[in-house]
Amino acid sequence: MTERLVSHLRYTALAVPEFQTERDFFVNYWGLTEVHAEDGLAYLAAEGSSEPFILRLRQDDKRIDLVGFAVASRADVHALADKLRAEGVQFVHEPQELTGFSGGYGFRVFDGDGRVLEFSTGYETREARKIREREPIPAKLSHVVFNSANLEQSAQWYIDHLDFSISDSLTRPDGASMMHFMRCNTTHHSVAIAMGPHHSLHHLSFEMRGIEEWMRGAGKILRSGARMIWGPGRHNAGDNTFAYFLSPAGNTIEYTTELSVIDEETWEPHRLNIKDVSNQDQWGTAQEMSELIARESFNDIDKGLFVAPPV
Incomplete structure (x- = not known):
């Protein structure tokens, strides 16, 4: 079996035109927690997850901004980047320190259809809590x-x-x-x-x-x-x-x-x-x-x- 360099799905980032309405729905009804906000940008976490956020919303025309995946180490980030570069995958940016909320180290590429994927490691995590019995929020x-x-x-x-x-x-x-x-x-x-x-x-x-x-x-x-x-x-x-x-x-x-x-x-x-x-x-x-x-x-x-x- 092939040893994969991608460990797990981290988050999805979406752009939406009615930003505040979408943000309010996910926080007030869907059950996510806003952990960081900037002008026209919201980072939403799940209480049961140690990921710093699982959904990012941005004010703009509707689109998938990117999908983030975790990689175990900087060495694996570089190994994956080298592999994708050798295979002719189009990069958005090379491995670098990530300056957005929660930081980390990683790179972004376009998949075969043109969606942006991010692969990162070393980002700040949050303390997950156990979802209570009958608590109707995402884990x-x-x-x-x-x-x-x-x-x-x-x-x-x-x-x-x-x-x-x-x-x-x-x-x-x-x-x-x-x-x-x-x-x-x-x-x-x-x-x-x-x-x-x-x-x-x-x-x-x-x-x-x-x-x-x-x-x-x-x-x-x-x-x-x-x-x-x-x-x-x-x-x-x-x-x-x-x-x-x-x-x-x-x-x-x-x-x-x-x-x-x-x-x-x-x-x-x-x-x-x-x-x-x-x-x-x-x-x-x-x-x-x-x-x-x-x-x-x-x-x-x-x-x-x-x-x-x-x-």
Whole structure:
């Protein structure tokens, strides 16, 4: 098995036009904690995570600013940078001291579709606390999912350059792939890529303490007035629960829990036909996935591809 240099998913950074509305939703309803703020910039942490923040919001036209991953050491940062440079990956900046909130040392590149990825180490962490029983707030960032107009090409970039592995795939009845769930450690997936009409954010997923907290969280968000677009249910791929909502900016966000941790030595990827409804939702509690539901997460075309964010 390949020794990966990327250890885990750290955070996602989004730009949104209605910055204050989005920030207030994530703090007042979704359950994140603002740990640092600048003019038009908010860093939001999860109480159960030692990551300094798991979501960064910035005032601007809607886009994915970047996705941050952790690397174990400076030596690994340089080893990964050398590997990507030799493979012709386009850099945003070379390894350097990071001057933003929480610091660290790392570099940024564009992935194959033009999204910005950051790889860092040595950043300041925060003291995580145990989420209380029945407390309906996220414990950590679970995973990020992208839409891609070139599914196989997009997924292969992460396999070839970052040594990610496909854990499972969703397929059409004719066998063509619709979605790949990809891992960089023993967690079933930290990134997934879905076939869509264009490149964009599909959804962000936030891990809850357990089933009780997940259900209470879903009810809390429904009472906030946000619309649930799919759920509650339990996926087959990853075996995790799902409840998808739309944020004020129109981004799909998910409460989940109990995402599988796998034995990489013995795991065999599955190809799961989406027409088998139990592959969509094992419980049968969510409405059957349809073209209308899928369209909700196509999102707006990401206009930030191959354009580095200002911070």
